[in-house]
Amino acid sequence: MPTKSKVVVGMSGGVDSSVAAYLLQQQGYDVIGVTLKFWSDSCLARSHEKCCGPQSISDARLVAHRLGIPHFILDEAEAFEEEVISPFVEQYRRGLTPNPCALCNEKMKFGRLPRKASAWGAEYVATGHYARIERSERETRLKKAKDERKDQTYFLFRLERKTLDRMLTPLGDYSKEEVRDLARQAGLSIWDKEESQGICFIPGNQYETFLAERLGSGKEAAGEIVDLTGKLLGHHRGIESYTVGQRRGLPGGQGKPLYVVDIDPEKQRIVAGPWEALHRTHCYLIDTNWQQPVPMGPLPVTAKVRYNYPAAPAQLTLLPGRRARIDFVHPQAGVAPGQAAVCYIDDLLLGGGWIERTADSPRWETAP
Missing domain, CATH: 3.40.50.620 (HUPs)
Known part of the structure; x- marks a missing residue:
């Protein structure tokens, strides 16, 4: 130097x-x-x-x-x-x-x-x-x-x-x-x-207060909470208060804990289900960015779908249009559309992308 x-x-x-x-x-x-x-x-x-x-x-x-x-x-x-x-x-x-x-x-x-x-x-x-x-x-x-x-x-x-x-x-x-x-x-x-x-710009981690100030609140923000079959379980005051994998804010009395499995913005609906329903065998990424060369064929990697989650063994496949698919060796819970999925080889960062909400499979598809 x-x-x-x-x-x-x-x-x-x-x-x-x-x-x-x-x-x-x-x-x-x-x-x-x-x-x-x-x-x-x-x-x-x-x-x-x-x-x-x-x-x-x-x-x-x-x-x-x-x-x-x-x-x-x-x-x-x-x-x-x-x-x-x-x-x-x-x-x-x-x-x-x-x-x-x-x-x-x-x-x-x-x-x-x-x-x-x-x-x-x-x-x-x-x-x-x-x-x-x-x-x-x-x-x-x-x-x-x-x-x-x-x-x-x-x-x-x-x-x-x-x-x-x-x-x-x-x-x-x-x-x-x-x-x-x-x-x-x-x-x-x-x-x-x-x-x-x-998050630095949300004082006291008061997400609901911050988002209510930005998005407003009222009857138009309310919606249904349903189970995997579409059965009505309760109501919520706004989908912005929920994220995939969350337990807080869901109705009780269902015999087992419920988690947010999916969020449907078109119907303002929260889909809730058991822990098993959170697990995904794969996910798609959009707007990817790769800091290192990645071959087109399947590449063994470890992938993190959230910062505080451990990296999990997976296969990475590049797709056209800056998209990619990640297939997990073991189904992963809490794969949330909008979050980042980041790929590594050992301790080397390859890059990643944003987890996509896909329409080619059921939104609450569970692992086999």
Whole structure:
């Protein structure tokens, strides 16, 4: 690495991004800290503290001052609303389960920061993600973090190969405990800052309140809850309060626990069934993105259908039109349309796509 190569570090005010900046500085990089402001002042006045709100910006600025690096704030509130929040709300309206974090990484963090880095003559862009970058003369590869409990490659599957070439992830070889210890040793005041949970733009994880503000609520949002045969079990106040695999909010007294098996936006209907009905033998992906070459024929992989699910053995088959099919070796539960399905070979991230709602088979097809 040439001495004093310039790198732009996305600093959220949290422990991870702060230590990322510290480590890169220790490695000899010329570090520039940047915080993306996602919220207008009027939004913040109506809600609780949010990601990259005043406190987060203040924390990032204090860390930058401690490290002696320049710090800038980029107001991206309008773009965040258009490219992350609006699609999130629209997908819930359509009965899908969105993944805004993957979209935010693609559109905002690794969409906006590289442009600013280029304007400033910076060679690299870095964040506090737990992932590893492996470089050779021929290619750049994104691999799982050493600590798989914290691995965040699932949220990075949308990144293009050219983005990986300019990307640094200095936390990939550390555990969360080690990162906190580094922050403490470096004298960073945020070393014991509480880790954020859930989606950053939904205060207190109050999904229903947030979506009601965006979508409205009333009789037109209500609908039926039915079982697999179409028998009426009860009613709901809006499909946006449900996701595939959920138990909360379903009628009891059925002899066994019920789970959301499907969401039908056209009829505003929730389909509920037993645990067994959640399992799928396969799923289809749309709008796929592959960071590594993938052959057309079936390829053995491991696939994650949600971030907090373990990767499961499967076969990946590419299809025309940036689609793909994943066939699971063992049927998987909670395969939710709208969520991301991400594929790996060992610890190498191949890429993935969004799980498609298909019309070529029953929506609540169960495993044989």
